[in-house]
Amino acid sequence: MYTLEDLGWDAYFQQQLTAQPNIEGAEPARVAEELKGAYRIINQRGVVSAFLPGRFLHAAASGGLPSAGDWVLARSLPGEDRALIERLLERRTKLSRQQAGEKTGEQLLAANVDIVFVVASLNREYNVRRIERYLTAVWESGARPILVLNKADLAENTASALAETQVAAPGVPVQLTSAATGEGIEPLQRHLNPRETGVFVGSSGVGKSSIINRLAGREQQAVHDVRSSDDRGRHTTTSRQLLVLPGRGVIIDTPGLRELQLWDGGGGAGQTFAEIAALAQRCAFRDCTHEREPGCAVRAALEAEELDEGRLRSYRKLERERLFIARKHDQSLQTEEKRKWKRIQKNNRQRQRVRGR
Ligand SMILES: Nc1nc2c(ncn2[C@@H]2O[C@H](COP(=O)(O)OP(=O)(O)OP(=O)(O)O)[C@@H](O)[C@H]2O)c(=O)[nH]1
Ligand SMILES: [Zn+2]
Known part of the structure; x- marks a missing residue:
């Protein structure tokens, strides 16, 4: 029917199997759907109904319940059309x-x-x-x-x-x-x-x-x-x-x-913040965050009740997310840059070694 690889199985999950003691009769399966505690999982033979033993329930609060995309170890029950989920494997993402x-x-x-x-x-x-x-x-x-x-x-x-x-x-x-x-x-x-x-x-x-x-x-x-x-x-x-x-x-x-x-x-996403952007152009500092900088036109408008506080809050939230994205990008760009220079240095060293022979 399927191979485990077809279902997305790889070394990350395989290594979790070898790290832990075997559970008699339990096989890897991937969670396809969860509906009010009833599961449908996919293994090499196709789709199977499955359920959780009670001991999983205390894990509910900590987000430890299986959901779509999870890998589990499940055991077929003799004479039944259902499988019992024995273990939730560690998630990659x-x-x-x-x-x-x-x-x-x-x-x-x-x-x-x-x-x-x-x-x-x-x-x-x-x-x-x-x-x-x-x-x-x-x-x-x-x-x-x-x-x-x-x-x-x-x-x-x-x-x-x-x-x-x-x-x-x-x-x-x-x-x-x-x-x-x-x-x-x-x-x-x-x-x-x-x-x-x-x-x-x-x-x-x-x-x-x-x-x-x-x-x-x-x-x-x-x-x-x-x-x-x-x-x-x-x-x-x-x-x-x-x-x-x-x-x-x-x-x-x-x-x-x-x-x-x-x-x-x-949270105001999807709205535009044209009026705040216009005000911000009159702030004393070009990179004003409108928190506590002097000469902030946005806060002045807020105090004069010309600007809605809720609007400003949404705007700030979006700005924070934007910064967050930018920082993440910076990090990946930096690591890329580092890798590039490492590669260049390595190439140089190899070339020198070749020349030195
Ligand atoms: N002209 C054109 N129409 C498209 C294209 N892609 C989808 N449509 C049409 O746009 C409408 C919506 O497409 P769906 O695939 O149902 O959109 P969806 O994102 O899955 O929508 P939800 O299920 O509501 O989340 C349908 O009438 C499609 O036929 C495209 O590339 N060109
Ligand atoms: Zn400002």
Whole structure:
């Protein structure tokens, strides 16, 4: 049916097996879906229903419950159609619904995700700030992002959108696609390596399902038909929420992941802060943070009640996230730079050695 590698298994998980004593009869499986404590897991034979023994429940508070994308060790029960989940393997990455820096109220959306496809659509005004918020979540998770600008067939000027995006997200790969014509789908697939797991996030209607359907080589209509006649009890070999593309990676597509877009709701994201930006130009310091610098026009407006405090708070929050992203980028740029110089020095040494012979 599948190999463990098809499901995303690699040395990181294998090494956890060898590090711990064997559990009689327990085999690796990947969690596809969780619904109110009932699990569907995928092993080499296909999809199996599974459940947790009670001893897992005390782990609930610490986020220690398996969720989509997790690797577990599970044991088939004799004479039963279900498996018992015995152990949760350590996660490589965690994609959570959580704001940068906050540690409370973390909600795990998917585990062991390697790459997050952040999808925006080119047929309408797309919001660079929103893309930045997605990127914050991706950097936090340990996965790497790629920006997907979909509906290229409807765009009039793809070049300017591409340029704008590259400025907003330096160093992040950008791929133009059209799920309608198939343009850019092949190159997109190449970003997902075999054994890797990808997820798609982005606002409703940007074309996430359509792109996934293209990658899976299935027709849009067929998928909708499957959806309406879905039957959880039926025996299946595939899961819609954890899509195995043998030899080409895994795609996790849960409703919860799509709700990442709820971030846009609170906190004023997606709004523009034109009036604050205009005020900030009159601050005495060009890099004013509007916290306690003298001659701050933003705080003056606040005191004069010409500016809403809530607006300023949202603005600051976004600014902090922006800084956070920038710092992360700086770090990866710095390590890249260091690596480059190490390579150059090594080459030089080798060349000198060759000459010295
Ligand atoms: N012209 C054009 N239409 C597209 C493209 N991709 C998707 N669409 C259409 O856009 C609409 C929304 O696409 P979906 O794939 O359902 O979008 P989604 O992001 O999965 O939306 P949610 O399920 O709500 O999160 C559908 O009518 C698609 O046919 C594209 O590249 N070009
Ligand atoms: Zn100021």
